[in-house]
Amino acid sequence: MRKNIIAGNWKMNLTPSESKGLVNMLKDACEAAKCDVVFCVPYVDIDTVTKELEGCKNIAVGAQNLHFEDHGAYTGEVSADMLKEMGVKYVIIGHSERRQYFGETDETVNKKIKMALRKGLIPILCVGETLQMKDDGITIDHISIQIKRAFRGVDSEDVDRVIIAYEPIWAIGTGRTASAYQAEEVCAGIRAIIGDIYGDEIAENIRILYGGSMNSENCEELMAMPDIDGGLIGGASLKNDFNLIVNSVRE
Numbered sequence: 362m363r364k365n366i367i368a369g370n371w372k373m374n375l376t377p378s379e380s381k382g383l384v385n386m387l388k389d390a391c392e393a394a395k396c397d398v399v400f401c402v403p404y405v406d407i408d409t410v411t412k413e414l415e416g417c418k419n420i421a422v423g424a425q426n427l428h429f430e431d432h433g434a435y436t437g438e439v440s441a442d443m444l445k446e447m448g449v450k451y452v453i454i455g456h457s458e459r460r461q462y463f464g465e466t467d468e469t470v471n472k473k474i475k476m477a478l479r480k481g482l483i484p485i486l487c488v489g490e491t492l493q494m495k496d497d498g499i500t501i502d503h504i505s506i507q508i509k510r511a512f513r514g515v516d517s518e519d520v521d522r523v524i525i526a527y528e529p530i531w532a533i534g535t536g537r538t539a540s541a542y543q544a545e546e547v548c549a550g551i552r553a554i555i556g557d558i559y560g561d562e563i564a565e566n567i568r569i570l571y572g573g574s575m576n577s578e579n580c581e582e583l584m585a586m587p588d589i590d591g592g593l594i595g596g597a598s599l600k601n602d603f604n605l606i607v608n609s610v611r612e
């Protein structure tokens with residue numbers, strides 16, 4: 362049985378003092394939720410959020426990126442060890458905004474996945490197609506390439522620690538969600554790709570999330586789908602909507 366997971370992606374929002382207010386607004390509902398909950402916060406908020414969450418067993422802190430080297434002359438970057446020491450448990454890798462604006466490639470994504478796994482962080486690997494790819498009917502082909510490259514050289518015993526988030530780029534921050542059936546089709550396709558590489562048992566265990574304008578109104582329908590094990594939530598993670606989303610998740 363795969364445990365559902367709802368992860369908030371705060372992106373570049375909220376200063377440390379602002380983050381306190383949000384954590385306090387969300388903490389009770391998230392603590393009572395029947396799923397795992399993760400707040401993926403800006404680096405500078407990690408310390409404040411971790412302290413505010415002290416004693417909350419159900420909520421973990423995640424980062425939104427990491428560097429693929431252990432340490433060294435990489436001005437402005439943050440390593441896995443630094444995140445670990447701050448109490449971070451999860452890390453988003455390969456978000457489409459990082460691929461689009463910060464030169465993230467399938468190759469760097471692969472290196473980051475391996476680094477996160479080596480250091481005991483849980484990677485949330487983001488994959489997804491552009492609107493053009495969707496219209497051209499090549500969604501699954503594209504995602505298959507992203508996944509095969511992301512998992513290159515990842516040992517089978519580590520694979521089911523990775524969480525995959527299917528995020529159609531055309532649905533991120535646009536208010537346009539994939540229909541539950543569209544999302545299910547791709548998530549089931551992702552599970553099949555993992556099955557082809559690593560076998561059915563691993564494919565059955567790996568958790569696959571949907572992300573892209575998920576909110577309290579569409580989450581139940583999406584989460585009812587057999588291959589969708591939760592959500593990666595951007596805009597709606599910064600408000601009370603997030604409470605409603607985590608409350609709606611059943612075991």
Ligand code: PGA
Nearest residue numbers: 533534573574594595596
């Ligand atoms: P959104 O973002 O929910 O605001 O569409 C999702 C994401 O980018 O992870």
